[in-house]
Amino acid sequence: MKNSFSSLRLNLATTSLDWVMEHTIKHSLSLKNAVTLDELQPHNVPQSPIETLYIHIPFCHTLCRFCSFHKVKFNEHIAREYFQALRQEIRAVLTQGYRFNRVYIGGGTTTILEDELINTIEMIKSLTSVREVSCESDPIYFKEGNPHLLKGLVDRMSIGIQSFDDKILKASGRFEKFGSGLQQAEYVSRAIEVIPTVNVDMMYGFNIQTPETIANDLAQTIRLHPDQITTYPLTIGIGKNSKKAACLAGQANELWPQFLAVKKAMSEHYVMEFPWTFSRNYGKPVKNKYVLDGEDCFGVGSGAFGRFGEQFRISSFDIPDYINRINAGHTGTCYTKPLEKKALLQHHLMMMMGHGVLDNKLLKNHTGYSLWQAFPIEMTYLLSAGALIKQGDQYHTNTQGQFIALKMFSGFLAGMDYLREQAREFPLSMQNSPSSYRG
Numbered sequence: 001m002k003n004s005f006s007s008l009r010l011n012l013a014t015t016s017l018d019w020v021m022e023h024t025i026k027h028s029l030s031l032k033n034a035v036t037l038d039e040l041q042p043h044n045v046p047q048s049p050i051e052t053l054y055i056h057i058p059f060c061h062t063l064c065r066f067c068s069f070h071k072v073k074f075n076e077h078i079a080r081e082y083f084q085a086l087r088q089e090i091r092a093v094l095t096q097g098y099r100f101n102r103v104y105i106g107g108g109t110t111t112i113l114e115d116e117l118i119n120t121i122e123m124i125k126s127l128t129s130v131r132e133v134s135c136e137s138d139p140i141y142f143k144e145g146n147p148h149l150l151k152g153l154v155d156r157m158s159i160g161i162q163s164f165d166d167k168i169l170k171a172s173g174r175f176e177k178f179g180s181g182l183q184q185a186e187y188v189s190r191a192i193e194v195i196p197t198v199n200v201d202m203m204y205g206f207n208i209q210t211p212e213t214i215a216n217d218l219a220q221t222i223r224l225h226p227d228q229i230t231t232y233p234l235t236i237g238i239g240k241n242s243k244k245a246a247c248l249a250g251q252a253n254e255l256w257p258q259f260l261a262v263k264k265a266m267s268e269h270y271v272m273e274f275p276w277t278f279s280r281n282y283g284k285p286v287k288n289k290y291v292l293d294g295e296d297c298f299g300v301g302s303g304a305f306g307r308f309g310e311q312f313r314i315s316s317f318d319i320p321d322y323i324n325r326i327n328a329g330h331t332g333t334c335y336t337k338p339l340e341k342k343a344l345l346q347h348h349l350m351m352m353m354g355h356g357v358l359d360n361k362l363l364k365n366h367t368g369y370s371l372w373q374a375f376p377i378e379m380t381y382l383l384s385a386g387a388l389i390k391q392g393d394q395y396h397t398n399t400q401g402q403f404i405a406l407k408m409f410s411g412f413l414a415g416m417d418y419l420r421e422q423a424r425e426f427p428l429s430m431q432n433s434p435s436s437y438r439g
């Protein structure tokens with residue numbers, strides 16, 4: 001009886017959270033007040049390094065049905081032109097005096113042109129003293145490429161597998177290019193031999209998954225011994241891709257038992273960093289862990305977002321337009337938007353929930369507000385949903401709280417999707433952009 005009451009309470013809480021998040025996203029991530037920007041602003045260069053330089057590579061061998069990231073089907077000629085422009089943009093940013101602690105190269109598929117990726121990382125390493133380089137890749141690179149060439153250049157590689165179940169690979173459009181689950185397991189093992197830190201991305205929330213098949217999938221992943229495993233809840237988003245993704249998704253109420261299955265499957269050999277990222281708990285400590293720290297981030301490349309200070313920055317989503325901008329001596333960032341204090345605080349709340357601790361003192365040091373001053377409605381909601389346990393000046397998330405954090409993270413992914421959707425509609429910033437390149 002007690003169990004069915006708490007699951008009803010959680011169900012009500014997550015349904016209302018979905019509704020609130022959709023409204024919050026539409027309000028705080030609207031790009032209606034974005035302004036154009038053509039030159040880097042030297043007076044804006046911060047004194048200390050920005051935590052992350054984010055580099056976007058928007059090309060893929062195949063376009064998966066669930067994916068709403070910014071990418072187009074690979075074309076070698078365009079991709080080579082793109083990498084050249086990208087290096088030019090990075091050089092310009094460094095010449096302006098921007099400094100970074102680490103580099104995250106995301107996509108799309110960053111390994112799609114190995115020589116270009118290597119040139120880009122080598123250039124960055126020759127001009128900066130970044131402490132860590134992370135990349136994202138599809139699994140087929142570890143069959144068709146030469147990953148040993150990345151030794152000394154890439155510290156952490158995140159490989160998208162999603163599932164070892166061939167039915168899911170076929171339904172999402174990945175089987176044909178990346179092979180069967182069994183073959184992909186072999187590619188992950190090859191990656192683990194050469195890359196210092198390997199993360200495997202898995203997904204759940206597909207309509208043909210059950211808690212049992214998810215547990216099976218994760219058991220196969222765990223047997224490969226990756227350093228980290230990220231378990232993404234399938235997020236439908238609000239953009240053009242959402243219909244395709246929705247056809248693959250299960251019912252909203254199936255996610256809770258699936259999350260419990262994920263937690264249980266991971267509990268023996270992995271520790272939860274966030275309700276969606278786990279690190280192995282055996283062997284030497286994991287280096288170059290993925291950490292969601294909310295630090296500032298500067299984005300370069302087409303389709304990159306950046307946030308530093310209280311500004312949100314958006315680059316051109318049209319690849320030829322981006323290349324033309326760079327060749328004409330402009331910045332890759334073409335729009336900026338001021339971020340409201342409320343939106344920044346809400347991002348902070350999502351991160352504290354992800355970390356599992358809401359700490360009054362830390363929040364006050366960071367923002368000047370206590371938990372109840374910053375989040376009166378949110379705290380009432382979280383306590384009435386039974387998601388938090390009070391311990392002195394802190395609140396800790398329990399399993400329900402972790403699930404709410406996961407839903408917040410999924411809302412964050414949907415928010416990014418909403419931003420991409422709006423940014424794609426922006427007018428081209430350069431004249432004469434040949435639209436034949438567009439994906």
Ligand SMILES: C[S@@+](CC[C@H](N)C(=O)[O-])C[C@H]1O[C@@H](n2cnc3c(N)ncnc32)[C@H](O)[C@@H]1O
Binds near residue numbers: 160201234235
């Ligand atoms: C941008 S992809 C890059 C990885 C690489 N291209 C690959 O798929 O093999 C990074 C990860 O985002 C996750 N992802 C993509 N679309 C998603 C969606 N709609 N909902 C949740 N996670 C998603 C997938 O797990 C994917 O591996």
Ligand code: SF4
Binds near residue numbers: 061063067160
């Ligand atoms: S999931 Fe990866 S490979 Fe598939 S379309 Fe998205 S970025 Fe490309």
